[in-house]
Amino acid sequence: MTSIRHFPATHPLPDWRNFGVMLRVLLGVNAMALAAALIQAPEPAGWMARYVEMAALVEPLLLLALGLLAALRDVLRKLPLRLGQLAVVMLVAGLAFAQNSFWQSLGFGDGANPLRPMLLAMAASIVLLGYFELRARAFSPAQTEARLAALNARIRPHFLFNSLNAVLSLIRARPQQAEAALESLSDLFRAAMRDPGELVSLADEIALGKQYFELEKLRLGERLAVDWQIGAVSMDLPIPPLMLQPLLENAVYHGIEPAPEGGVVRIAIEQRGEELRIAIANPTVAAGQHASGNQIAVANIRERLALYYDLEARLEIDAGKQTYEVRIILPCRKTSR
Amino acid sequence: MPQDKPLKILLVDDEPLARSRLRELLGDIAIQFASEVVGEAGNGIAALEFIRKSPVDVVLADIRMPGMDGIELAGHLGAFEHPPAVIFITAYDNYAVQAFDLNAVDYLLKPVRTQRLLTALQKIVAAPRPDPALLAAIGQAARGGGRTHLSCHERGRLLLVPVAEVLYFKADLKYVTARTVAREYLLDEALTHLEEEFASRFMRLHRAVLVAKTALAGFEKAAGDDAEAYGWALLRGVPDKLPVSRRQWAPAKAAVTG
Numbered sequence: 215m216t217s218i219r220h221f222p223a224t225h226p227l228p229d230w231r232n233f234g235v236m237l238r239v240l241l242g243v244n245a246m247a248l249a250a251a252l253i254q255a256p257e258p259a260g261w262m263a264r265y266v267e268m269a270a271l272v273e274p275l276l277l278l279a280l281g282l283l284a285a286l287r288d289v290l291r292k293l294p295l296r297l298g299q300l301a302v303v304m305l306v307a308g309l310a311f312a313q314n315s316f317w318q319s320l321g322f323g324d325g326a327n328p329l330r331p332m333l334l335a336m337a338a339s340i341v342l343l344g345y346f347e348l349r350a351r352a353f354s355p356a357q358t359e360a361r362l363a364a365l366n367a368r369i370r371p372h373f374l375f376n377s378l379n380a381v382l383s384l385i386r387a388r389p390q391q392a393e394a395a396l397e398s399l400s401d402l403f404r405a406a407m408r409d410p411g412e413l414v415s416l417a418d419e420i421a422l423g424k425q426y427f428e429l430e431k432l433r434l435g436e437r438l439a440v441d442w443q444i445g446a447v448s449m450d451l452p453i454p455p456l457m458l459q460p461l462l463e464n465a466v467y468h469g470i471e472p473a474p475e476g477g478v479v480r481i482a483i484e485q486r487g488e489e490l491r492i493a494i495a496n497p498t499v500a501a502g503q504h505a506s507g508n509q510i511a512v513a514n515i516r517e518r519l520a521l522y523y524d525l526e527a528r529l530e531i532d533a534g535k536q537t538y539e540v541r542i543i544l545p546c547r548k549t550s551r
Numbered sequence: 552m553p554q555d556k557p558l559k560i561l562l563v564d565d566e567p568l569a570r571s572r573l574r575e576l577l578g579d580i581a582i583q584f585a586s587e588v589v590g591e592a593g594n595g596i597a598a599l600e601f602i603r604k605s606p607v608d609v610v611l612a613d614i615r616m617p618g619m620d621g622i623e624l625a626g627h628l629g630a631f632e633h634p635p636a637v638i639f640i641t642a643y644d645n646y647a648v649q650a651f652d653l654n655a656v657d658y659l660l661k662p663v664r665t666q667r668l669l670t671a672l673q674k675i676v677a678a679p680r681p682d683p684a685l686l687a688a689i690g691q692a693a694r695g696g697g698r699t700h701l702s703c704h705e706r707g708r709l710l711l712v713p714v715a716e717v718l719y720f721k722a723d724l725k726y727v728t729a730r731t732v733a734r735e736y737l738l739d740e741a742l743t744h745l746e747e748e749f750a751s752r753f754m755r756l757h758r759a760v761l762v763a764k765t766a767l768a769g770f771e772k773a774a775g776d777d778a779e780a781y782g783w784a785l786l787r788g789v790p791d792k793l794p795v796s797r798r799q800w801a802p803a804k805a806a807v808t809g
Binding site for chain 2: 370371372374375376378379380382383384386387432433434435471472473474
């Protein structure tokens with residue numbers, strides 16, 4: 215089983231290959247450059263011009279440093295923390311020196327002492343490393359896991375008790391069906407109580423979804439129809455546990471149960487390049503029905519996606535007049551970080 | 552409590568298995584409590600339909616059902632001449648359960664226990680009917696909106712008017728009438744209550760008129776000094792014109808364009 219014990223935010227040396235980290239570094243450095251430009255500019259009117267001038271020096275260095283750090287991520291993370299941080303600072307300083315010498319050799323620059331750009335680059339990297347360390351502390355693995363555990367086990371009580379009631383009524387007339395239903399129910403709860411840090415395979419998550427629908431069909435009978443459209447996806451892709459089932463439950467709860475004639479839940483799973491896309495659509499039923507519960511479930515999944523993937527995953531909602539669709543877009547990753 | 556004859560029971564739940572479970576349990580307690588299941592229904596509307604034709608003594612009603620839920624069903628039952636007693640059943644409706652506890656309304660939790668069902672049945676015949684206003688309030692909070700239907704009595708018959716089909720409500724001296732594309736219905740309701748309950752769907756045009764926002768087609772100014780109205784609202788589907796008061800003129804126009 216793949217684990218994602220290393221959530222993106224929990225290592226004090228950030229994962230330079232993560233989009234969220236890159237974005238934070240880019241924004242952070244540019245914010246510092248803006249501030250520096252304001253300090254240097256004699257009057258506010260010259261501020262932007264000063265910043266643009268500075269950007270010509272800062273941006274190439276920044277991109278180069280990010281590229282190098284991304285390449286060296288695993289090496290740096292193997293070092294003891296302080297040594298790793300020192301290595302990052304020295305690396306950035308070295309790059310600053312190299313860039314400065316390059317500019318000088320081309321005849322640009324003012325021939326000033328190379329110490330100044332080096333010190334500035336070091337200061338900026340120390341500030342950012344400090345920020346990432348603090349952030350890692352705020353998202354310490356223990357806290358992240360507690361938060362995930364709290365978010366994870368959210369099978370609706372309404373579903374549990376109705377299912378148990380349905381099983382009870384099967385016991386006398388159709389004992390075998392009752393047994394199968396109890397087995398499915400126990401699988402579902404085992405999944406809900408699983409260690410939330412473990413990733414599961416897409417195949418397992420789909421199997422769980424199908425078991426869930428079997429239980430719902432016991433209760434709802436003909437009213438529930440399900441349409442799975444699974445494209446060319448590798449079934450062993452690791453995904454966070456219980457991403458799919460709560461959304462299926464949502465679709466049944468809001469789209470099928472309130473409609474006397476029932477309806478169809480459509481699930482489309484496909485891989486587009488480096489992205490895994492899961493879309494769940496249900497018919498829209500008379501507005502206003504348990505609207506608040508819906509937002510809680512969706513907000514919950516959104517938060518879990520952020521904990522697992524930071525900015526690399528997203529959740530989109532398409533609330534139309536006829537259908538309500540939720541899409542999750544995850545990065546496809548064969549291996550753990 | 553000895554009974555003269557078995558109580559007639561109607562089972563109302565949208566899940567067939569839940570109904571068959573109740574049937575089994577009633578069979579199990581037949582010696583202690585004689586009852587006869589005279590029918591089953593999948594929601595409140597079907598239940599009312601059934602009771603209209605053949606009266607029953609007790610209704611076992613699930614709270615959450617599509618079309619019309621159990622609490623609304625109980626409200627409409629109050630309109631019958633000999634209303635059956637209602638026992639509510641729920642899997643998990645925190646709000647309703649708390650409200651029932653506070654107001655001593657009996658209910659059963661799913662999965663239903665045989666013993667609890669027996670006690671509830673033994674008590675229900677003598678129990679006072681829950682206050683209709685209380686039921687209305689609980690229902691509205693539990694489902695997060697107003698009723699789906701209004702009831703109307705005509706020559707001793709109960710008619711259900713789907714709220715979604717009502718174009719406007721108009722208050723006369725004594726009655727409130729509801730207009731659908733097909734016809735008019737006399738209701739035993741107060742316009743102010745209707746305005747509160749269906750605030751998201753209807754808006755006030757005039758002291759005596761509530762209109763469905765979706766039914767508004769356009770407006771025309773009243774000719775000269777019309778004492779009755781500042782202007783008139785035109786509707787989709789029916790030729791009627793509704794008076795609009797000076798105060799509601801601007802908000803009403805905004806509701807159509809917005």
